[in-house]
Amino acid sequence: MAIxxxxxxxxxxxxxxQDTIVEDQKLKLRVLSQDADGNSIYPAEGSWESTPIRIQDKIASFKGVAASVDVMGGASYKIYWSTSEDGFEWGAYEEIIAGVTAPRSPAKYAKVKIEIVAEKEYSNFYIDDxxxxxKYSNPFIESDAxxxxxxxxYQLNMERASDTPTGMVLRQKVENTKFKKVDRIRVSKG
Structure with a gap:
């Protein structure tokens, strides 16, 4: 019998x-968002699992499976397959290596699973410039620089408490609930 x-x-x-989509007849990781430079952000990994494929209608028996895949981009992938006699109980998934036939005992049904792992790259994110x-009106935060x-x-407006022959006495109440500690107090003329 010829093979x-x-x-x-x-x-x-x-x-x-799972975190994958089909676009232009290609399986891709879904886009989660974009970084500050407009580059797409993808999940770390995703997968796709086929519905059961009835093989017995197409061929009487098979010896193994080989995969032919066109890869675009920097992601890596793995292809797995599993077989079943009845379409309900499935064997463990086995990896299919491109160009190498994966032997398996003949069965009526097969399933294919493809896992995609994204290439990791650095992204820029800008919260605010x-x-x-x-823009920020909190009295304890500054963003103008x-x-x-x-x-x-902190520049506080002092109250005039009293006048003396040599000058005046100014006062300012500083609540200890607003500041953890005061490093120094500087008084300038003016």
Whole structure:
């Protein structure tokens, strides 16, 4: 009996999708968002599992499976397959290595699973550029210098308490609930 290679196209539009989509007849990781530079952000990994494929209608028996895949982008992938005699109880998934036939005892049904792992790259995220003056109105935060930070210098308006022959006495009440500690008090003329 002669062994013949038969190519079976698998419909990627039906099956179980986990963080994957089919776009332009290609299986891809779904886009979660975009970074500050407009680059797409993908989940770390995703998978697709086919519905059961009835093989017995197409061929009498098979010796193994080989995969032919076109890869685009920097993601890596693995292809697995499993077989079943009745379509309900399935054997463990086995990896299919491109160009290598994976032997398996003949069965009536097969399932294919594809796992995609995204290529990791650095992304830029900008929360705010802090260029708009007075955007943050919290009295304990300053952002006018182009960065967000805690306010360290407070200018308080003193009350005139009394006048003396050599000058005047000013006072300002500082509540200890507003400040953890006071490093120094500087009084300037003016």
């Amino acid at each position: 013949q290679e038969i190519a079976l196209d698998i419909d990627l539009s039906i099956g179980v999708f 802090f260029k708009e003056k007075g 182009g960065s967000l930070g805690l306010k360290k210098t």
